[in-house]
Amino acid sequence: MESLHPRIRLLWIAQAAILAIILGIVLAAIDPWLLEIPTVAQVGVVIVGIALGLAYAVRLYQVWQFELQPDALYLERGVITFVETAVPFVRVQHVDTQFGPIERALGLSSVVVYTAGSRNADVRIPGLTPDRARELQDTLRDLAVESEADDAV
Amino acid sequence: MAPTMNRLHPLSAVTYALQYGFLWLWIPVVLLLVLAGAFDPISGAWVPFAAPFGFLAGVAYGIAYYYRFGYEITSDTVDVSSGVFARRSREIPYGRIQNVDIRQGVLQRLLNLAIVSIETAGGGASEATLNFVSEAEATRLQREIRRRTAAARERRRAEKKGTTGGVDTDTEAETETETETENEVDDAASDADADTSSAPTDASRQPDSRERRDQHDLWDHPLESGPDPADEPDAEPAAEAGLETDHDRLGPQPVDAVDDDEYDTFDEFDDGDGFDEHADRDDRNEFDEFGHPQKQPLFDLQARELLLYSFTSIRAAAVAGVLFVFFLGTDLVFDYLLTVAQPVGGPEDLGTGTPTNYGILTIVSLLNGIVITYVLSVAYTFATYYDFRLGRVDEDFVYERGLLQRYSGSIPAEKVQSVTVTDNPLQRLIGYAGLWVETAGYGPESNGGSQSAVPLAEKARVYTFTENLTGVETPKFEQLPKLARRRYLARYSIIAGVIVAIAFGITQVTVLERWYLAAIVFAAVPPAAHLRYVNLGYYVGEDHLVVRRGFWKRQTTVIPYYRIQTVSTRRSIFQRRLGLASLVIDTASSRTMVRGTPTIYDEELGDARDVHGECRERLQTALRKRAESDDLGVSVDFT
Missing domain, CATH: 2.30.29 (PH-domain like)
Known part of the structure; x- marks a missing residue:
């Protein structure tokens, strides 16, 4: 069985990071006028998103063959x-x-x-x-x- | 455009002109209104003057479109060129055509017009639509395309024979005429491979009626479960009676008597002796001075079957229609519902009333909705499948149907990807089922490349048809592991829990109380899980895989191994925990986009992997076999 190139993890992490950052921007955008979202929560969502993306990328690389x-x-x-x-x-x-x-x-x-x-x-x-x-x-x-x-x- | 190209019917110039006229009418209107808002000198009052210009431009475009649209039937392709400014010429090779459909609305029938559409496997829509041509031209086109497609097929076969060995002219002449011959070829081929494999197939093709019925019970009972206690014993005599009537019908009615030799003759002087009035009517079109094969009836939907079909099926279109009407005329609908509910205790109007009033109104409205949807659905099915007739011409299936809007189409047998038997709980109760053939094309309706071959018939007949059509042996369904049922129990419990939670949420924000009454849905969980479970099954046959799934719309799909595109074993995290896997068998049938790919759900991982491997192996074997023989894959004379 052949595995993928290890660098693919970077790609997947980058994709997850972009998604998480977009989510963060959306949260920041609706913060002032729809509902109050504390800055900590916003940053937290982005960090958790990136962390999940990281774990997902690592695991996906392990199983992809x-x-x-x-x-x-x-x-x-x-x-x-x-x-x-x-x-x-x-x-x-x-x-x-x-x-x-x-x-x-x-x-x-x-x-x-x-x-x-x-x-x-x-x-x-x-x-x-x-x-x-x-x-x-x-x-x-x-x-x-x-x-x-x-x-x- | 080449001078030899055909134009559409002159009346289509009128419809195109009107169509584009009314469409383009809006361009200057919208433009004016937008500009009037932005610039002062431009006034919205100019609209009455600008609109006719748009209309005239549209009319001109429509007429130009008509003159710039041409189609032609050449020796190798169907050519269509179109477009006023940007031209498009399209050539469709006969070998790639999936089906040719003719559609006629009410007005078009009055004017003797028809819409012809040609489908191939590619793309998301019809490859060519001739909107519209005269009825006679439509029939001519359909026949001509069919004939040339058949000719292309013969050429291809002859070439193949030329490369693989000597051409046996005798066999070639026969293969195109009779299924019996095909069976012989089949048998000869499989005899060479393995004697044992052909013997049971033969037996299942012509058993005596009792044996046949007993075998058919296998279609309905999983292998491991034995006789199902849930199956009421009085269903048996009913099935038997149904079978008896079959035999009655087989006698005098030519519809079912296709086995008789007289219907297999291609004698050009056979002007339909022994055909009933249907056949005589068909003769008008199907008689061919070149002695080409005539249309032979395979299945006509009888009045009784049509009524049963109408009353036992629910159309999504009817639900959509009712919802549409509701949103369109909400006020009128409310007035009507109030009027109906008042005598039985509904409120005077929407503003006043006690909770009981509203409760009654809700129940009455729901009942109303259900009844109206059902009536619409019955009417829709009735109108769609009125006078359904399926026949064969050479190796193509041809069908027609419809009360107001007439549909007719042809499907080359070699394009059939898979065959599905469908039934819903009501139809199962009365012992009926329907048969569908699936191709990779796109039908005139939104049901993908799926065409009804037999809308509804007694299930014993449908199973016989399926066996004859595909050559599949009577399947002995494998039941899935009991773990699967446990999984559904858990899944449905979660859904029920969500419903209760929603009910709780509602009681928090409205005047409604007693949210815990919603817990009654948990009572439905065990039967639901069980019903889903018992309606799942699969059978790994000699040349076919049979997959069954679904309770509300149960589908039993027969997939020839040589039609498999890809095989996937899927395991979600829940399945991995239980050691289960789902096997997805993908074919080129475009119906899979609507109804989902045939899937064996929740088999034990080891077994799923075995079937996975088996499918791959048998695909290769089947392909090798097919390369050697001229196997059509399905048998056209299946009734």
Whole structure:
């Protein structure tokens, strides 16, 4: 089983921090005219948010694993709900590599695997080095072409 | 636009013109009102002069849209080009078309017009909508597209045969005509693989009626539980009687007698001897001078079934409709409710009255709401499924239905992703169920790519249909571990607790008292948990996975392994504590977006992982098998 790049934790922590800070700003905005929120509570919410994000990121990194098995791409992930997914190569419609602004800053990219299944079943593997992402994309593409089925939808 | 392209019906120019006219009318009006607010020299009084300009511009645009819209049926694709300023040309390959639907509203039926929509698996909407063409043109389009799709399919098969081995022309001619032949091909294929696997399948296809019924009981009883004491014994004779009438109907009525050879003939001179008046009516359209296959009836919804279906199903649309009317005419609705409630002790008006008055008003209003919703729902279902008929043409299912608004459509059998048997508690009580086929397209209604193949029929028949259609053996449902039931008990207790807490909250801020009366909801917890539990089940079959879930709208989905897209084992923190897991089997069926992906809930982790592995393995085996044979996956002659 392959793990993600350790730097992915920074990305997740950054995302959680941004969320917590936005929440803090919202609280600060409604403070004067909707209801009184003590400054301590505001700062507390932000700190707790960041701390939770930190714990979540560390745990998620520990459980996130993937593997190329003989017939399928296999992934394990999830903190609250642990999910083991198998995406048979025959079912791969196309494969993307993507990177967002924070990912780019961290030198990471993601591989997104699309199937014809329902929307939320599209699979994203984050936290790969750009080289590894491209390599994975090529491998998956080759495997998908190799095992192409003609009963596509 | 290429000169050969077809235009829509001239009357659509009129509707487009009016549509855009009334839409664009508002542009100068809104613009004027906004500008008048900002700048002094501009006055809102100019509106009466500006509005006609907007209307005229809209009319011009609508007419231009009509002239710039063209469609064409070429040898490989359906081409549609549209757009007044920004042009879009779209080519849809026949091999990718999921279904072709024709829709006719009341006015359109009077004017002999129809809307044709072509669906593929991609995108969130119809790929092409021809709004609208003449009725004759719509039928021609549907048939033409169907025919060419079939031709493309044949070509593909021939190519495949060419690459895999010699072409047996004899078999090829036969595979497109008869299911019997398909079965033979099936059997030959599976014979080669494993003799044992084909034998039980054969047996389940043509058992005698009693054996059949006994087997069908398996559809309703989980394997481990044995005979369920909850199932009242008097239901058995009813089912038997139902089956007997089946056989009566199988005799004289051609609708159910599709097995007879005469309906399988493709003889161009067969002008429908032995068909009833339905078939004669169909002949008008379906007769083809080139000797192409005619439409053969598979299932007609009888008056009794239509009425039962209408009275036993509740439509979400009816609920939405009632709510809409309520918000639209709140005052009128209140007046009506007050008038109705007054004779039985309701208040004089909303302002005055004792708590008892209000209590009566509330109860009367609720009853009113329920009755009206139900009546609407019955009427809606009746109008939607009036004169429902399902037939087959070659390897496509074709259906039509509707009282005021007519729908008709065709679904290629090879595009069927999964098949679902649905029933609600009322339908289970009278021993009926419905059958739906799911594709990856988007239907004319919001129900995704799901089409009703048999809206409602006796459950024994529906199960037989399901078995014939998919070739699945009679499932022996696995019951989930008892731990699952405990989980639901806990879950529903929490919900009940929340309800009581809310009741407590309400008593704190209103005049209402005795919040603890709300604790009565706890009485519903054990039966609710039990009912959810007993309606869950799954069966790992030879070529299919069968998943059952739901109490209010129970769905039993038959998924061929070769249709599986992804498999996931999910465990929430609660499930991990109990060592349970849910298995999510994703297919390309677009219905999953509305109804949720087929899921085996709360199986023991080890078993869930086993099924997970099994699904993957059998997907690969099935794909290899299918590569070798021309298996359609489903059998079109299923009734």
